[in-house]
Amino acid sequence: MYAKIQTLLELQEIDRQLYTLERAKGDLPHTLEELKRKLTEVTSAYDQKVAHLANAGQQRRAAENAISMAKERKKKYETQLYAVKTNREYDAVTLEIENTDKEIDQSETKVLQALEVEENLKQELAQHEEQIKALQQERDQQEELLNQLLEQNRHQVDQLKSARQSLTTGFNLGLLRSYERILRGKDGLAVVKVVRGSCGGCSTRITSQRAMEIREMREIYYCESCGRILIWPEEEPVLA
Ligand SMILES: [Zn+2]
Incomplete structure (x- = not known):
């Protein structure tokens, strides 16, 4: 992932x-x-x-x-x-x-x-x-x-x-389509980092449970508010 x-x-x-x-x-x-x-x-x-x-x-x-x-x-x-x-x-x-x-x-x-x-x-x-x-x-x-x-x-x-x-080429087609759809709808920004516990795209707060899941990156997580793909940056502190 x-x-x-x-x-x-x-x-x-x-x-x-x-x-x-x-x-x-x-x-x-x-x-x-x-x-x-x-x-x-x-x-x-x-x-x-x-x-x-x-x-x-x-x-x-x-x-x-x-x-x-x-x-x-x-x-x-x-x-x-x-x-x-x-x-x-x-x-x-x-x-x-x-x-x-x-x-x-x-x-x-x-x-x-x-x-x-x-x-x-x-x-x-x-x-x-x-x-x-x-x-x-x-x-x-x-x-x-x-x-x-x-x-x-x-x-x-x-x-x-x-x-x-x-x-x-060879990339997951469903994920690619979904990325492209978000890209078109969200001014060319489809993948955003988590910044201080919030979505880097729309600043909506992310629950600590969800933050943990995002950090583990077992699957693709979308912001519940703006629909962008969320990633956990290395510099983001791990929440307790
Ligand atoms: Zn968002």
């Missing part, structure tokens, strides 16, 4: 170092995620506007086509006007010319509207492009910082992980 507790203590030291290295990353991973999310959002808005712009362009060209066709028709009517023989024919051709003028007018309004939409979209797209460029730059910077940090710590992390691997 003593050997197992020693292993747990060594494991806890390794885990403490791994935890410190993990924390050294600080907000970087989170910031990076946020930047990537924002970038996806802006890029998708950009793509939508590009499609919208293409659509407005198509509508404008259709209206421009309609105008040239209407102008052609108008010319024909105007030629016909010279050849009319009756007032009725004259009125009919004049009406056609008027209708064609209305059509040209409507199409011109459509062209102007489409131009305005296109102009606005182009401005918005330019803004998005700036935004995307800035976001990409920041993402690259943060990514580089994180990679530098990972690269810097990689050797140490690898060593710690391999040390952890050799300690846990």
Whole structure:
């Protein structure tokens, strides 16, 4: 049992170092995620506007086509006007010319509207492009910082992980799981010493009967209050 507790203590030291290295990353991973999310959002808005712009362009060209066709028709009517023989024919051709003028007018309004939409979209797209460029730059910077940090710590992390691997290989799986569960729940401190007759983790008093049992180390003892694994340090005086 003593050997197992020693292993747990060594494991806890390794885990403490791994935890410190993990924390050294600080907000970087989170910031990076946020930047990537924002970038996806802006890029998708950009793509939508590009499609919208293409659509407005198509509508404008259709209206421009309609105008040239209407102008052609108008010319024909105007030629016909010279050849009319009756007032009725004259009125009919004049009406056609008027209708064609209305059509040209409507199409011109459509062209102007489409131009305005296109102009606005182009401005918005330019803004998005700036935004995307800035976001990409920041993402690259943060990514580089994180990679530098990972690269810097990689050797140490690898060593710690391999040390952890050799300690846990063949180790009592139930005890290991229980240790890891306490470690997660108790801020990286799963194994604590008995200090002046109390739990070194939560300071809860330990009965002298239990203290004696812990000292004998026949099995693993957990603090009744915080659930941490208790060990008896050499420097702790033996209770009468
Ligand atoms: Zn405790």
